[in-house]
Amino acid sequence: MRLGYGINLEQSQKLVMTPELRQAITVLQLSAADLVQYIENAMLENPLLEVRDESEPEEEIGSEPAGDDFTRDWCEYLAEYGQVDRSFDRAWADQEDDDAYNFEHFVAQAPSLHEHLTLQLHLSLSEPWEREIGEFLIGNINDRGYLQISLEEVQKACGYPVSEIERILKVIQSFDPPGVGARDLAECLLIQLEQRGLRTPVMEKLVRFFLGDLARGKLAKIAAALGLTVQEVQLKADLIKSLDPKPGRNFSRPGDVRYIVPDVIVEKVDGEFIVLVNDVSVPRLIINKTYQTLLRQRDTCDPATAQFIENKLKAAVWLIRSIEQRRLTLYRVVKCIVDSQREFLERGIKYLKPLTLKQIARVAELHESTVSRAIANKYIQTPQGVFDLKFFFSSGVENVVAGEMVAAESIKRILKELVENEDATRPYSDQHLCELLRERGIRIARRTVAKYRQEIGIPPVRQRKRYR
Template structure:
């Protein structure tokens, strides 16, 4: 067989990822808040873009009415005599400075450090002790624990270790209970001390058997300490009532994050109305001055014309991309709402299994487009706030009903079974598996264990209580 070389022409079609197409894909994936930030950046970078503001025109007054009002005002001033016009200027300046800011009406949650600093100045009077206290508070982390040893603190600050220990003891008496502890055991013991419930027995359990309590090994603790299992149960309940993270209820820097739904679904007259929530995204338009420049090409050099044309192309593409995002998101959500109507009406038990392919077929789109449309987005429904990805869930066949059951529905069944169980005889994973089988849901015991862990339910040994 002979090898030969040759040349031939061939026409092929392929998609080229242009910068504009790449931008459209990225815009589709952005949440409404991220899109708003993206548009703000685009406004800074592209001079042809500007925000479209709808002007609300007041109802014009008649000329006669304005003339009459002006004359009445002049008459009033003449009757009053000398008017201190400086008051008007002062009031105008005051109004400019004192514009109502809604943020002033939002209650400010103090940080843990601020809360401790305030208390520190109430219980300490010596400047040196206050300095030591402020140093120690500065080394308490957001969980409420001291994250530096007193030896290292002494080396860094120059304060004597015994002075640090003395002030730390005072800090540990402040609110919240357990603050300033060096480890979990000390945190729990501080709280027990403040409650007046620190006994030798519970101190021994905290010191040696915290892992056993976490794992539900109460029989082991009872045998080790020579107690009845009921006595251990009482001590375990007391320990579980303590807070292992005393700093959790205070504001942390950067914690003011809120979820803004990208889509809102509301029921109106037995029909679901879909609203794409893009009010935070500025409405864009092309700057009219640059439009005139393009129409007057003869008055501009070639470089300026090319610059304006490129920016015009980029601006128009961004405006189209944002509008296409809105239409695509609306269409995808509309298909989800139609398919999951029972869930919206009745709740989690009626959630149906769903995949991207099915919605893509309903919406007449590619799967990748649907995937990008639901990425990073939340939906507000009558059943609550969910990620759009929540509606895309696998399922298990329900033999009794002859249809598929969503994974989230099975988790809800497991949750309800555990909530209704006898705490002294809780259900094992195998028992839950058998109970699901009676509902026509055939899944393995290990699958039950997996779902149970995912919804935060501990194993049977940790749920069991003793009389």
């Protein structure tokens, strides 16, 4: 066998990930809020991009005399893509009014827990050294409302007696929210009971020694240990459950407040569901007119400047096109989802149908990966509420009675209704719930029932049992 070298010519087709294609994929995956940030960053890098001023009348691009064929081609392209979606602008313009921008509709940032406590501290203590200790203690209270440092460590840091530190801690523990400044869960609950005037020896024993048994629903064991009836323990357990184990969680931290802005809105108009891509907050991009003029006069520019403008123009137009393509793709995908989920939109989660990416991709004539990117990080506002678009893509089981598939979310809603209507003195076990579902034609295993029950936050049968 002889070895040698040779040159072979071969033709093949390969998918090349160009920067433009990578940008289009990135834009497709962005939510409306993230897209705004992406556009702002792009405008910093590309001087040809600018936001259209809605107060100025639009001018047709290409109305001026064009230069060579290259310039004329770009002007035609810009006329098509540079002024994106005017019909969509008009549709949303009808919904705008002066009240939409009333400052009363905006929510001010709530004070943080530390700010709330510091304000109360300054109203309660006047001595500078007391405030110094108090501010140090408050600075070591975590977001849940618990003190994370021992009094001895405070003494080393501040140099004041432990007795004075403990006195000031007691002052802080009297502040709002009830239970703040506690060093553990038991102290937190006891502080709240104290403020309600309900701290009795029995309640103190329950909190200090039987919280674990209470959580596991072992009321008979607690009743025997304390010499109470099960019904009495039940009432005391209900009282403890009404307390807040994390008193600081209702206060915001900087950056904690997040609002969901739906990327798509579905409304019912004259019996039909209308899909609106909610990109009102997305800036409408156009090409800077000064650079358009320079491009038409590129023969008078030096080659480096002309090349720079051409490169930036291509990047700008591709971004505008990618944004428009994102809107069209998102519309197509959501329209297919809406057509598949009419019963859900009209009647609620119980009527949600199982759906796969493959099904939507086939109907929308898109690739599965495109559908997956289109629904990523996006929310939809429907007559039934606001949902993550991924919510609609879930597995299901066959309903042997109705002869159709039932989505997992629908089964969870049925489970929730069954538990809400059960006899609390004889709650349903997972096996019993499984049998009730079978009566409705839904055949799933007991372990699946347990899994769904846990996912929707329903405790096990022992913890749901009530004593009368």
